[in-house]
């Protein structure tokens with residue numbers, strides 16, 4: 136079934152005749168009939184970093200379909216047997232109609248959500264040291280029955296149902312999830328659906344049993360199934376298994392039953408609109424099983440919600456998002472914005488590591504969202520996607536107010552006076568990403584603008600005139616620029632100066648912000664972040680700044696005055712210090728040293744996640760800058776936690792060379808790219824010297840860890856031609 140890269144050959148339309156197989160039909164034109172031609176989804180179940188992945192953000196497929204009509208039609212087999220459009224256009228149900236819904240369900244097996252925890256434990260089979268418990272206000276959860284140290288593996292869980300995300304199907308083997316760069320030869324495409332890729336025939340063969348339905352749906356004409364829909368097709372596959380007793384089919388069935396009977400669906404809490412969306416998907420994917428009444432309509436819809444609410448984003452060793460999977464133990468882990476565990480993946484295997492010390496009796500938690508998001512944003516995501524309001528310590532500490540709100544709207548008035556958005560939702564909490572971020576890597580932010588931002592965030596739009604942005608302030612360690620913020624209706628807001636938490640910060644506010652009468656405001660911003668959008672390059676790597684250790688990226692100056700409790704501030708300082716040295720070391724390519732530095736500051740890890748939240752709230756911009764810098768190199772938190780994994784493994788006498796290599800490789804590659812970028816725009820001798828030092832550092836550090844023949848080194852040297860340019864340039868300047 137592997138295509139052997141004959142992509143150009145004519146597409147085959149497959150009709151499977153076995154009664155268990157999925158049938159596709161031909162349209163008059165001879166092309167596969169598109170049974171979802173009315174699918175109009177633009178967005179689909181999104182997969183976000185550190186999320187349990189899904190949100191059912193589908194646009195409606197069939198606007199007037201209701202759950203009730205879906206079910207009614209289902210039972211009269213009208214929907215399944217190719218309904219006419221007119222037949223499935225019904226009015227929205229009244230609540231009364233809704234009540235009738237249940238009567239229409241074909242009852243299959245009852246959900247076992249209410250079964251005893253002991254039964255669940257027998258089914259799920261957790262490892263020693265863990266048990267399932269009811270957790271107040273959260274449903275079921277997993278609790279430690281022994282102590283775990285930071286870095287310990289707490290749980291290992293292999294997914295039976297997972298998919299490579301549609302955006303990267305060509306880069307990963309759909310079975311073993313290996314990236315193509317680690318595969319001998321190229322990935323081969325499934326000749327049937329022409330959508331999935333495999334690294335070997337063996338992988339394709341192993342995947343076939345679970346890919347079959349997905350393959351049929353795809354080759355049946357729905358050429359571009361969403362990631363989520365493909366996952367759902369996979370979940371349905373065990374219903375079509377022929378060899379009922381083989382080991383793998385038993386595993387699939389076991390997993391399927393856990394998903395079907397144990398995953399939470401939040402069905403009752405879902406809006407009619409959402410249910411309709413799921414019904415539409417059920418019509419497409421679960422068609423046959425619904426026809427054969429293996430499932431009731433409600434069961435099918437619920438199953439889709441279950442898949443929706445319980446998926447994990449899978450990452451590869453480089454922390455790139457690969458796809459989504461369902462994990463039949465880990466689904467029980469509840470969320471906290473200050474979690475004590477963090478999942479890492481080896482293919483479809485999740486390894487849950489303790490990111491904090493976990494005591495006997497403590498609940499295991501992971502973060503379903505990016506902890507660097509603002510409280511408000513986290514809340515929105517959690518409520519929207521997982522139907523709960525988080526009450527963890529990070530959230531409740533701040534629920535009483537005094538929070539910077541998100542959604543600061545700042546517009547950049549370009550030279551031609553066209554306005555364009557400067558905001559970035561991820562860093563919406565007062566940190567404004569430069570429009571040209573990919574080039575500039577710049578953020579507008581400073582703890583000094585903290586208070587003013589809070590004010591601005593209250594529904595107003597500010598305009599920044601770029602012509603005023605670039606006056607440098609001399610004698611400043613950090614490059615600041617005076618920014619003229621002309622405002623829209625700001626008068627009242629500015630007169631009512633924002634409340635600072637204490638006198639010191641109030642003074643700080645006074646020193647830094649001047650309100651003038653002409654409806655404009657002088658404000659100081661970190662300059663390099665927004666330095667001339669058009670020409671700004673990666674200034675953090677510029678030689679001058681590097682040598683003087685005072686780039687705006689390494690503004691490791693004093694942490695600003697305490698904005699919150701002394702305890703938090705002290706912790707923040709410690710972390711800033713740790714980050715400071717880590718960032719520097721990492722920037723120099725001294726990864727081993729970075730690791731040791733991190734080991735020294737091991738308490739950093741314990742607080743890393745917790746402070747992920749505080750960092751942004753407090754606007755300790757130095758700390759945040761460090762984070763960003765680390766992130767630039769190798770995915771910040773992930774890289775750091777990986778380094779720590781390495782350390783903890785090393786200290787247990789194990790070697791995690793591969794992890795370290797991956798970090799180094801990725802970091803090195805990124806660094807190289809930045810250097811080359813710099814190089815292209817430089818004509819200064821001085822700078823070239825610096826670039827060469829950087830490069831040799833880079834290669835030396837790479838050389839420390841790689842054998843010359845390793846794939847990683849080969850990959851790194853793929854950039855050889857660019858390196859060559861660098862060397863040639865160096866020769867010209869006698870370096």
Ligand SMILES: C[S@@+](CC[C@H](N)C(=O)[O-])C[C@H]1O[C@@H](n2cnc3c(N)ncnc32)[C@H](O)[C@@H]1O
Pocket residue numbers: 187272273274275276397398399444445466467468469470471520521522523524525526527
């Ligand atoms: C992946 S499941 C976790 C296991 C779940 N408690 C159960 O019993 O199946 C996610 C669901 O658990 C609940 N949950 C997770 N974390 C929570 C938290 N911090 N507070 C309240 N509910 C939470 C929500 O209902 C959420 O949709």
